[in-house]
């Protein structure tokens with residue numbers, strides 16, 4: 001049984017609290033958030049303790065592991081403090097908003113010896129994981145093209161977008177990790193950004209983008225992102241290989257189809273947003289983390305993966321602004 005503390009009682013903190021509380025090998029021990037009664041409210045839902053200062057989490061002898069769900073600029077400081085206190089860490093993406101922050105902390109990050117895993121939950125989505133396993137098993141031969149479609153149902157408020165680091169660091173970061181999961185090292189990034197919503201354009205960020213990634217193997221990934229989608233949270237993936245293709249479709253609450261005089265084969269909308277769509281992925285991500293901590297093995301998505309995804313986000317940002325592909329050394 002792993003005693004887990006959650007730092008940050010916001011949107012993702014709620015997802016992790018629910019997941020930890022429901023996990024048979026985890027105990028939600030402590031929730032931390034400095035603002036208002038956020039920590040106390042979330043903790044009391046699950047009979048956990050609460051605090052306002054992250055130092056209390058790091059000093060707590062009962063806490064074995066920490067889930068970092070604080071705002072992105074606090075990820076490195078919280079990760080390092082937890083690791084120094086000998087706690088295992090499951091940290092949310094992205095590792096930072098700027099590679100300069102990663103570089104400034106690189107010696108300390110390299111010195112971390114406690115288990116650290118990053119929240120690239122899509123690797124653990126049962127459909128995407130099944131596609132990945134089938135590719136690894138050679139079911140479609142050599143992988144030639146990967147297409148990742150990720151559209152949110154609605155854009156977050158402009159205030160969030162202003163501090164998010166931009167669409168590539170905030171949203172596409174998951175897809176960069178998925179592309180690396182399937183294709184390995186990426187050598188070239190070409191991104192096209194779109195300004196579809198004038199309110200988001202005013203923040204200076206794109207609200208939709210198409211990115212192509214060339215892998216060292218010669219395979220190419222295409223990532224299609226949009227901050228809004230009229231039909232809901234659109235999350236699909238296709239892997240195309242020499243001998244076949246694999247397709248992971250959208251997930252719905254059930255598989256019933258309606259046909260009448262107006263429509264044929266009409267289905268429910270897609271599951272609404274990340275909490276519902278990726279509930280299994282968060283659960284399996286947590287299981288992988290607990291398994292690695294308890295077995296003393298290396299967690300599947302470490303600091304190097306988080307840094308590689310951020311590097312791709314920075315290259316995509318540069319490419320979308322310059323209109324030129326960016327080669328990665």
Ligand SMILES: NC(=O)c1ccc[n+]([C@@H]2O[C@H](COP(=O)([O-])OP(=O)(O)OC[C@H]3O[C@@H](n4cnc5c(N)ncnc54)[C@H](O)[C@@H]3O)[C@@H](O)[C@H]2O)c1
Nearest residue numbers: 008009010011012013033034035069070071072092093094
């Ligand atoms: N993996 C995913 O699917 C996913 C989904 C959403 C968000 N995220 C990531 O999770 C992080 C948080 O995002 P969010 O949407 O939950 O944001 P949020 O603003 O809803 O929550 C962040 C919380 O952290 C708290 N906080 C601020 N300073 C703190 C401190 N010093 N110590 C402890 N808590 C502090 C805030 O009060 C807030 O409650 C971001 O890095 C985001 O990219 C990941």
